Amino acid sequence: MHNSLTLIAGTLETKHTLHQQLEEILGEFIDIESFAVDEFLPNNIHNDLIIYSSKLVEEEAGEAVDAKCPTITAQRTVNYQHIDRLFELPYRTTVLCVNDTPEMTKETIHTLEKIGMNHLRYVSSQSSENRKNIRTAVTPGEVSFIPRNIEKVVDIGVRLIDITTLFEVLDHFKLQKRLGSIISSRYTSKIIELSKKISEMHQKTQTLNEHLKQVVDGVNDGIMAVDLGGKVTVFNPFMEEYTGISSSQALGKTLPQLFKQPDLLQFLSQPQKEGRYFTMNTYNVMVYRFQWEDSDSVIMIFKNTDETITMERAARQQLTKTGYIAKYHFQDIIGESMQLKETKRIAKKLAASELPVLIQGESGTGKELFASAIHNHSSLKLEPFLAVNCSALPEDLLESELFGYEEGAFTGAKRGGKKGLFEQANGGTIFLDEIGDISLKLQARLLRVIQEMEIRKIGGNKNIPIDVRVIAATNKDLLHLIEEGKFREDLYHRLKVLFLHVPSLRKRKEDIPTLVHQFLIENGERQQVVNLRLMKVLKDYQWPGNIRELKNTIAYLMTVREGREITEADLPSQTFFQTTDSQFQPSQPSVLDQRKFTSVLTILLKLNEGYESASRQKISEYSRATDYPLSVQQVRKVLKELESHGYVHVKRGRGGTEITESGKEFLQQ
Numbered sequence: 001m002h003n004s005l006t007l008i009a010g011t012l013e014t015k016h017t018l019h020q021q022l023e024e025i026l027g028e029f030i031d032i033e034s035f036a037v038d039e040f041l042p043n044n045i046h047n048d049l050i051i052y053s054s055k056l057v058e059e060e061a062g063e064a065v066d067a068k069c070p071t072i073t074a075q076r077t078v079n080y081q082h083i084d085r086l087f088e089l090p091y092r093t094t095v096l097c098v099n100d101t102p103e104m105t106k107e108t109i110h111t112l113e114k115i116g117m118n119h120l121r122y123v124s125s126q127s128s129e130n131r132k133n134i135r136t137a138v139t140p141g142e143v144s145f146i147p148r149n150i151e152k153v154v155d156i157g158v159r160l161i162d163i164t165t166l167f168e169v170l171d172h173f174k175l176q177k178r179l180g181s182i183i184s185s186r187y188t189s190k191i192i193e194l195s196k197k198i199s200e201m202h203q204k205t206q207t208l209n210e211h212l213k214q215v216v217d218g219v220n221d222g223i224m225a226v227d228l229g230g231k232v233t234v235f236n237p238f239m240e241e242y243t244g245i246s247s248s249q250a251l252g253k254t255l256p257q258l259f260k261q262p263d264l265l266q267f268l269s270q271p272q273k274e275g276r277y278f279t280m281n282t283y284n285v286m287v288y289r290f291q292w293e294d295s296d297s298v299i300m301i302f303k304n305t306d307e308t309i310t311m312e313r314a315a316r317q318q319l320t321k322t323g324y325i326a327k328y329h330f331q332d333i334i335g336e337s338m339q340l341k342e343t344k345r346i347a348k349k350l351a352a353s354e355l356p357v358l359i360q361g362e363s364g365t366g367k368e369l370f371a372s373a374i375h376n377h378s379s380l381k382l383e384p385f386l387a388v389n390c391s392a393l394p395e396d397l398l399e400s401e402l403f404g405y406e407e408g409a410f411t412g413a414k415r416g417g418k419k420g421l422f423e424q425a426n427g428g429t430i431f432l433d434e435i436g437d438i439s440l441k442l443q444a445r446l447l448r449v450i451q452e453m454e455i456r457k458i459g460g461n462k463n464i465p466i467d468v469r470v471i472a473a474t475n476k477d478l479l480h481l482i483e484e485g486k487f488r489e490d491l492y493h494r495l496k497v498l499f500l501h502v503p504s505l506r507k508r509k510e511d512i513p514t515l516v517h518q519f520l521i522e523n524g525e526r527q528q529v530v531n532l533r534l535m536k537v538l539k540d541y542q543w544p545g546n547i548r549e550l551k552n553t554i555a556y557l558m559t560v561r562e563g564r565e566i567t568e569a570d571l572p573s574q575t576f577f578q579t580t581d582s583q584f585q586p587s588q589p590s591v592l593d594q595r596k597f598t599s600v601l602t603i604l605l606k607l608n609e610g611y612e613s614a615s616r617q618k619i620s621e622y623s624r625a626t627d628y629p630l631s632v633q634q635v636r637k638v639l640k641e642l643e644s645h646g647y648v649h650v651k652r653g654r655g656g657t658e659i660t661e662s663g664k665e666f667l668q669q
């Protein structure tokens with residue numbers, strides 16, 4: 001007589017799936033009929049064996065079954081055929097596990113974790129945990145229970161009957177001996193299919209890992225990764241070179257096993273915002289440590305600084321060939337005074353941005369030095385640096401130098417046209433020295449270039465986009481030039497996004513001995529040969545031509561000196577100073593003049609600050625209350641002298657007179 005059993009499931013879908021499973025495995029030996037509670041249940045079901053698909057179904061359908069029939073409530077397990085769908089979800093995704101009752105959900109999660117699906121984080125659909133941000137759900141066939149806000153559903157299919165239940169069935173029909181091994185191999189063949197899929201996936205991952213390893217090995221830096229347990233998981237060839245440890249020795253070891261330098265070990269063990277220099281076996285390396293949120297690994301990068309410097313040097317050599325290189329760095333700007341240090345500190349900050357800078361300062365104070373150092377300290381340091389002295393060229397020539405021209409733009413234009421300095425500085429910095437001297441026509445063109453960041457060559461009809469940082473410098477008071485209508489206010493604001501004032505040498509006399517020493521060295525004199533009296537004279541002098549004048553003076557002294565020591569006797573007469581290239585009258589005012597100057601400048605300052613027009617008449621009136629009463633005629637003379645020193649600015653007509661920054665400096669002294 002043939003054995004037969006009845007399967008009772010809850011839903012139609014479960015009925016189909018489990019029926020199919022039992023048919024495939026036991027169909028040859030046992031007749032199988034099945035019902036679903038949801039569909040139809042006859043009264044008084046009777047058979048050799050009744051299998052309920054779950055406890056719930058047993059409770060629901062129990063009454064329809066003949067009480068004399070033996071029953072089994074099935075143990076269920078996940079459907080191995082569809083489980084690989086879970087591998088498609090990204091590592092560490094939080095998923096909502098959905099089943100019809102809390103117990104069933106709990107059981108599903110438990111089974112998934114037991115069979116190693118641990119790359120996901122499961123939250124029960126019936127738990128009270130906040131799941132607002134959960135977008136993916138996993139369900140064993142219970143799609144109808146999925147909440148609406150879920151965007152992605154992974155149906156891993158109806159759970160199958162577990163092998164333990166299958167063996168109970170065999171046991172019941174006394175078939176275990178005969179069929180046990182066939183059944184278990186039929187059952188496990190399904191699992192083998194799954195393992196095959198997993199191993200395929202594993203292989204793909206391996207290939208990807210290989211590719212990644214090749215990339216990591218090909219990088220010109222040392223790369224090391226450490227996992228959560230502190231074990232090294234990546235150790236590329238450059239790491240081998242820097243440490244002298246082979247990767248096979250390093251992999252799987254902890255950092256203290258590999259590194260003996262306490263400071264390096266400490267650096268590698270803690271989160272770091274910036275890199276730090278270390279010397280490892282003769283290599284100078286900059287070490288960086290990165291740790292990303294959500295990542296189990298810490299990555300460490302070891303950069304060979306000697307090589308980086310060589311690379312920079314090579315890039316610089318390329319630039320040197322074109323001649324467009326910034327020669328000076330901040331360390332070339334000599335001086336220990338507070339004023340200079342502060343100026344350098346600000347300049348370094350300005351270097352960090354790529355915005356335009358306006359540098360203001362008297363002639364010879366080192367404005368070009370600062371422009372060059374700012375470029376070399378900026379992210380554009382490997383790009384060209386072009387300096388143009390705007391006062392050195394006539395307008396037309398300056399225009400064609402700056403913007404270039406097309407072939408045939410004017411008579412005498414070169415064949416093939418010419419690239420302008422803006423175009424040649426592309427990607428880098430252009431330094432426009434003496435910007436106060438350019439004509440209004442060129443100012444208009446320059447404004448357009450800076451605003452639009454594109455140029456049009458002379459005689460050209462197309463705009464060429466450019467990306468250039470503009471640093472401009474002037475020794476003039478641009479605000480006065482604006483007032484006089486000689487400089488465009490809009491251009492002034494475009495240039496003066498960032499601002500740097502370079503102090504005059506008078507304001508930082510303590511720098512004079514250091515500068516003198518430096519210039520002696522530059523002239524080939526290593527000893528300190530300037531005698532004390534001479535040094536005092538040099539320190540007392542006002543240096544209207546600033547550092548350039550000091551530099552020239554040292555060159556002069558070195559040329560004319562007779563003995564080893566340079567003394568005040570070697571100094572030129574006053575007229576030497578007067579012939580320097582300063583915009584000021586360089587001779588020092590006499591003591592009497594100084595008093596007169598102080599008196600008039602003090603009156604001027606008061607009038608200017610009170611916004612009163614400073615006419616000669618008014619200055620004369622005010623002077624009567626001081627130690628230096630002056631007639632209008634005398635005031636005119638003093639003002640002339642003051643103007644020649646650059647201390648005042650005499651406006652045309654009834655404009656009155658204004659004290660300049662230099663005038664204010666004079667007063668402070």
Ligand SMILES: Nc1ncnc2c1ncn2[C@@H]1O[C@H](COP(=O)(O)OP(=O)(O)OP(=O)(O)O)[C@@H](O)[C@H]1O
Nearest residue numbers: 332333334362363364365366367368369475547548
């Ligand atoms: N702090 C300094 N240390 C060493 N040398 C300096 C320093 N400042 C200026 N110099 C030297 O002084 C000279 C004049 O400097 P620079 O040409 O930069 O001045 P500038 O302000 O641009 O002058 P100008 O307004 O006339 O163009 C240069 O030879 C420069 O090398």
